[in-house]
Amino acid sequence: MIELYTWGTPNGRKVSIMLEECGLEYDVHRIDIGKGDQFAPEFVAINPYSKIPAIVDPDGPGGRPLPLFESGAILIYLAEKTGRFLPASGAAKHVVLQWLMFQMGAVGPFFGQVHHFLRSAKEQVPYAIDRYVKEKDRIYGVLDRRLGEATHLAGDDYTIADIATYPWVARHEWHKTDLGRFPNVKRWFDALSERPAVRRGMAVPG
């Protein structure tokens, strides 16, 4: 049974969606980041950066327990463990990793900054809002062009790149984005929203 340390955020839900898609059994540990649970010494021992998500796989490589943090690293690990949602080798594997890194380096950090400056910042900072909203729209443009030429981000198949990106697009109301402006993203988002594993993963931690 994999131990999942998570909260109801896009980065946490990438991992619960993946666990659901792979049919792996897991125990959910609620880390309430609003209350500061992420700084508890037991959790810091698993993730020294004090952020969700993290997992502990008691049956890691060599039969030894493996603690892991960073959602992208966790998705790659679970994909390799199960042989699902990431080709084993070749160009197709690297295209998946490219779109996964685009999520990790662009979608997550920039959408996250938009959420912060629109919803959480103590004062409205027009320069920051303008900078991050512009970059967010640029990223949506990249996703929309890509999804205009391919069914999924890495091509025909649904992969960990889609699993990583979906929960961020699911927060489109938080970053005030009308998906009607990005019809290919909307087509992809609506299709993924129908997947039972996506629905179950998005409901974690409940």
Ligand SMILES: N[C@@H](CCC(=O)N[C@@H](CS)C(=O)NCC(=O)O)C(=O)O
């Ligand atoms: N790069 C990390 C980012 C994780 C992250 O930002 N987690 C947020 C929630 S989505 C968090 O735990 N925030 C609490 C904090 O910063 O103290 C990953 O992808 O796992």
